[in-house]
Amino acid sequence: MPYITVKLMEGRSSRRIKLLAAKMTEAVCETLEIKPSDVRIEFVELKAGTFAVAGQIVPEIKDSEGGSQHE
Amino acid sequence: MPYITVKLMEGRSSRRIKLLAAKMTEAVCETLEIKPSDVRIEFVELKAGTFAVAGQIVPEIKDSEGGSQHE
Amino acid sequence: MPYITVKLMEGRSSRRIKLLAAKMTEAVCETLEIKPSDVRIEFVELKAGTFAVAGQIVPEIKDSEGGSQHE
Amino acid sequence: MPYITVKLMEGRSSRRIKLLAAKMTEAVCETLEIKPSDVRIEFVELKAGTFAVAGQIVPEIKDSEGGSQHE
Amino acid sequence: MPYITVKLMEGRSSRRIKLLAAKMTEAVCETLEIKPSDVRIEFVELKAGTFAVAGQIVPEIKDSEGGSQHE
Amino acid sequence: MPYITVKLMEGRSSRRIKLLAAKMTEAVCETLEIKPSDVRIEFVELKAGTFAVAGQIVPEIKDSEGGSQHE
Numbered sequence: 001m002p003y004i005t006v007k008l009m010e011g012r013s014s015r016r017i018k019l020l021a022a023k024m025t026e027a028v029c030e031t032l033e034i035k036p037s038d039v040r041i042e043f044v045e046l047k048a049g050t051f052a053v054a055g056q057i058v059p060e061i062k063d064s065e066g067g068s069q070h071e
Numbered sequence: 072m073p074y075i076t077v078k079l080m081e082g083r084s085s086r087r088i089k090l091l092a093a094k095m096t097e098a099v100c101e102t103l104e105i106k107p108s109d110v111r112i113e114f115v116e117l118k119a120g121t122f123a124v125a126g127q128i129v130p131e132i133k134d135s136e137g138g139s140q141h142e
Numbered sequence: 143m144p145y146i147t148v149k150l151m152e153g154r155s156s157r158r159i160k161l162l163a164a165k166m167t168e169a170v171c172e173t174l175e176i177k178p179s180d181v182r183i184e185f186v187e188l189k190a191g192t193f194a195v196a197g198q199i200v201p202e203i204k205d206s207e208g209g210s211q212h213e
Numbered sequence: 214m215p216y217i218t219v220k221l222m223e224g225r226s227s228r229r230i231k232l233l234a235a236k237m238t239e240a241v242c243e244t245l246e247i248k249p250s251d252v253r254i255e256f257v258e259l260k261a262g263t264f265a266v267a268g269q270i271v272p273e274i275k276d277s278e279g280g281s282q283h284e
Numbered sequence: 285m286p287y288i289t290v291k292l293m294e295g296r297s298s299r300r301i302k303l304l305a306a307k308m309t310e311a312v313c314e315t316l317e318i319k320p321s322d323v324r325i326e327f328v329e330l331k332a333g334t335f336a337v338a339g340q341i342v343p344e345i346k347d348s349e350g351g352s353q354h355e
Numbered sequence: 356m357p358y359i360t361v362k363l364m365e366g367r368s369s370r371r372i373k374l375l376a377a378k379m380t381e382a383v384c385e386t387l388e389i390k391p392s393d394v395r396i397e398f399v400e401l402k403a404g405t406f407a408v409a410g411q412i413v414p415e416i417k418d419s420e421g422g423s424q425h426e
Contacts, residue, residue: 001122002079003287003324007255008072012103014404018412020102025410027094031087032079036409040287042362043405049227050256051072054249055238057231074216074253078326085191089199096197107196111216113149114192120298121327125320126309128302143221143264145358145395150215154245156333160341162244167339169236173229174221178338182358184291185334193214220397262369263398267391268380270373285406286363292356296387304386311378315371316363335356 002028003040010045011060017043073099074111081116082131088114144170145182152187153202159185215241216253223258224273230256286312287324294329295344301327357383358395365400366415372398 004024012020025039048060075095083091096110119131146166154162167181190202217237225233238252261273288308296304309323332344359379367375380394403415 001117002077003326004078005076006099007074007076008103014412016102017404020099021407021412022410023098023102024095025407027098028077028091031091031094032083039407039409041407042287042401043407045405046072046255049230050258052234052238052252052254052256054252055235057227057234074255085199088191092194092199093197096194110194110196112194113188113216114194116192117326120301121329123305123309123323123325123327125323126306128298128305143259145220145397147218147220148215148241149217150245156341158244159333162241163336163341164339165240165244166237167336169240170219170233173233173236174225181336181338183336184330184358185336187334188214259397262372263400265376265380265394265396265398267394268377270369270376285401286361288362289360290383291358291360292387300386304383307382307386308379311382312361312375315375315378316367330356 005042005044007044007046010047072109076113076115078115078117081118147184147186149186149188152189214251218255218257220257220259223260289326289328291328291330294331356393360397360399362399362401365402
């Protein structure tokens with residue numbers, strides 16, 4: 001432990017997911033004072049058409065490797 | 072989105088959980104270039120006796136607010 | 143199937159949870175044209191201090207059996 | 214909150230998933246007396262060959278847009 | 285990996301949960317040909333009043349350390 | 356109940372997943388003294404590039420139908 005699950009809309013680049021894995025692990029280890037090898041992170045990319053807010057299905061997102069993403 | 076679930080053994084102090092919420096949100100916003108209000112984090116504290124590694128139930132942990140934690 | 147998990151802040155009355163189970167099952171059966179016995183719903187009540195939005199731990203909620211709840 | 218996860222066998226039409234998102238949100242808002250924008254629903258479609266009942270892998274389902282579905 | 289989550293109604297004895305951890309790990313290791321230390325199992329005990337089948341909240345169960353359990 | 360979720364790296368053969376469904380159901384029924392029809396198992400296969408240990412994304416695995424798998 002800890003086992004972390006990150007649910008996010010599909011469309012981010014693998015570069016960004018790799019960076020997220022490293023940065024989150026660093027933040028967790030620093031705060032909980034544990035070894036990186038204790039930390040497992042699972043990324044669950046939600047396909048377009050499978051996530052709804054306020055009863056409406058959320059449209060696809062594009063990882064502009066820069067621009068911010070809707071939901 | 073993203074919706075993040077952090078499963079960790081029960082026993083951390085609320086101070087540490089608060090710090091973890093802030094640090095993880097910072098790491099996620101920086102990497103995904105999104106707003107903090109987009110980030111939701113759920114902490115699931117596993118009670119002693121409810122988690123097993125290698126077929127053995129993992130013992131309780133104490134948050135020594137300093138010492139590292141087993142599993 | 144379907145197996146439905148409803149995560150919500152702790153504090154709702156059991157009357158309301160029961161009503162939610164019935165209403166959601168009705169909505170699912172009507173839409174998917176399946177039998178009620180196919181539908182399983184798990185309610186996960188998040189304790190105060192275990193859920194964060196924008197890096198901040200969300201305070202407790204009270205079920206006023208009338209008033210709307212914050213997050 | 215609430216964050217709702219609906220696990221169901223793959224094969225439903227996107228029309229039906231959209232309708233389900235709207236109907237479930239309506240049922241939840243009415244019962245919990247909260248705003249639609251508070252409600253997030255994630256649909257997890259289980260692929261054929263990934264779900265077992267009584268030790269047996271459940272076969273694929275077809276959304277006949279009318280007929281009822283097995284499991 | 286694998287990471288296994290077992291959701292079951294609250295009420296089983298800790299003796300039985302320990303036995304379940306050992307037996308499931310054995311079954312997984314034998315079948316996937318992996319080491320026990322690769323296997324993590326989380327037991328999530330659902331409290332009475334938090335699980336519904338067919339729109340009805342399921343009553344509490346008692347672990348008679350012998351008799352079979354309802355749902 | 357019980358509802359079991361098995362998260363494992365993508366790449367196992369369907370033969371092995373079928374065997375795992377049967378063996379795990381047997382272990383659970385024997386230990387909890389319940390009927391096979393009470394047991395539901397969901398297999399979640401994590402794609403390469405979506406799981407990290409110690410901040411590093413775990414590479415793909417091959418089911419050699421014999422050789423042991425890396426994490």
